[in-house]
Amino acid sequence: MEDVLGDLADLYVDCRAAVPGDTYRRPGRRDFLNRVAADMRRPGFAMVIAESDGLMGCAFGFPVRGDGSWWLGFDGALPRSVGYVTVSGRAFAFGDILIRPHPQDGRLARRVQERLLADHQALLGATLVDGADHPALAALHSWGWRDVGELRRPLGTTTFRALVFPAEERTASRLEGLVTMSGGGGPGGP
Numbered sequence: 001m002e003d004v005l006g007d008l009a010d011l012y013v014d015c016r017a018a019v020p021g022d023t024y025r026r027p028g029r030r031d032f033l034n035r036v037a038a039d040m041r042r043p044g045f046a047m048v049i050a051e052s053d054g055l056m057g058c059a060f061g062f063p064v065r066g067d068g069s070w071w072l073g074f075d076g077a078l079p080r081s082v083g084y085v086t087v088s089g090r091a092f093a094f095g096d097i098l099i100r101p102h103p104q105d106g107r108l109a110r111r112v113q114e115r116l117l118a119d120h121q122a123l124l125g126a127t128l129v130d131g132a133d134h135p136a137l138a139a140l141h142s143w144g145w146r147d148v149g150e151l152r153r154p155l156g157t158t159t160f161r162a163l164v165f166p167a168e169e170r171t172a173s174r175l176e177g178l179v180t181m182s183g184g185g186g187p188g189g190p
Contacts, residue, residue: 125165
């Protein structure tokens with residue numbers, strides 16, 4: 001597993017390289033590994049890895065608890081459909097989606113996202129992105145994510161953009177070639 005985490009950290013660094021003119025300072029390799037380790041302890045943690053000649057991408061996350069605590073700190077009214085899907089237990093939180101830049105990155109991103117949603121029978125993907133991370137927000141928007149508002153954790157200083165990815169009709173052929181890794185899932189929370 002340590003080799004996989006090292007490869008994932010390399011992918012993170014490659015995917016999150018600084019964009020010329022962008023002043024946002026991304027969390028480093030160690031921060032990424034700490035976040036993955038924390039997410040792996042959450043109930044229902046899962047990861048999908050896409051490989052070709054090497055590691056091309058991955059997505060990981062965990063089911064959102066139906067009590068709505070994942071949305072704590074949302075500014076304003078959460079869209080009714082998002083709240084309904086959350087309460088029904090059919091939302092999945094994406095901790096990260098890493099896709100090595102290439103001409104088909106949008107297609108690969110959609111495949112890994114849909115695989116996690118299908119495996120968890122989720123109707124909606126949800127993620128939080130630092131509002132200052134414009135390259136990550138642009139990538140997510142290009143992959144089909146929709147912005148639903150701002151969120152700030154009660155004790156945090158970062159303002160996040162809350163994004164959702166509605167599940168679509170999936171076919172087995174679009175999900176072939178992806179590997180799903182389930183975590184142990186210890187005590188978790190929002």
